[in-house]
């Protein structure tokens with residue numbers, strides 16, 4: 001059997017946390033390789049959600065009754081947990097949002113409206129997800145700032161020398177992803193941040209694709225802002241995090257107005273709450289935030305190092321098998337990658353491939369993966385993307401490769 005691994009992963013124990021994987025799709029055992037879009041939710045997370053809705057459901061921060069105290073405690077415990085998980089200096093630097101998209105929009109609107117002016121430059125890379133492009137385009141339209149794009153090479157790696165040349169005193173912000181969702185490239189964010197700081201620029205790291213795979217330490221990275229999404233980390237949907245440095249969060253204006261984010265409201269004016277509440281208007285996804293804590297526990301129990309080593313083994317294994325498929329072209333061959341394989345196959349449209357794989361119970365992603373400028377650079381419309389998680393196995397990769405072989409034989 002090909003499922004032997006050399007890493008410290010108890011795959012049986014891990015898969016027991018994901019009953020969803022234990023089903024047939026189109027008459028075949030489900031193989032879920034769409035983890036870069038969203039990962040499956042750990043059972044401990046689902047249990048926490050059920051417990052919240054069955055026993056503890058109450059609004060947070062406002063009530064003095066027992067259920068309100070319970071839900072507030074659970075909610076704030078997750079804030080503490082995120083603070084540990086990404087090693088922020090304080091828990092107050094953790095803001096809950098709907099997801100990475102909202103976190104970036106918050107910075108683009110709040111920080112952008114305070115600090116960007118005409119002629120200022122925002123640097124983003126060719127690798128960005130639309131959520132790290134469009135909010136900056138909107139901010140640029142509002143303020144007259146200019147967006148400049150850090151180029152990449154054919155392998156899908158950021159060109160650091162070109163980046164250094166783009167940096168100058170007009171650069172006010174550098175916003176890049178830690179890991180590319182389309183190609184899996186792990187970007188040298190620490191170096192990117194260091195260079196940005198040397199020019200006095202603020203940094204925003206989109207860590208949506210990094211958080212499930214790589215240990216994040218915001219103090220070590222020395223970034224100003226960082227965003228992530230729970231649903232890519234075995235947690236619930238509708239929960240994201242924005243980390244921001246206290247001194248910046250304190251001076252930028254609120255993102256949305258409403259309940260929770262105020263100290264005093266009168267018709268003559270409003271004073272705003274302290275951070276992080278200043279940025280958390282309205283009732284959040286309370287149960288989902290509470291349950292997110294269990295997703296971080298799940299990741300930490302296995303350990304990022306073990307996750308990375310195991311997923312790297314899967315990546316290498318898949319790469320070595322896929323090479324022999326006629327007409328197979330990998331898209332994105334960076335030296336440092338997470339377990340994402342984007343590819344094309346001669347004479348088969350990605351969309352057809354996605355459908356034919358689904359007929360065999362295999363879930364992959366097809367299309368531009370919300371990175372149209374990257375696809376334009378690569379001169380393609382899209383790719384097929386298989387992305388592995390810590391519960392993926394070599395056996396599944398075997399079935400995936402055999403299925404691809406059969407499909408390819410029909411088309412070539």
Ligand code: PLP
Nearest residue numbers: 099100101129131177181208229
């Ligand atoms: N950034 C990257 C790199 C992503 O992969 C994604 C989602 O695929 C996002 C941002 C947006 O995340 P969300 O949809 O959770 O807001």
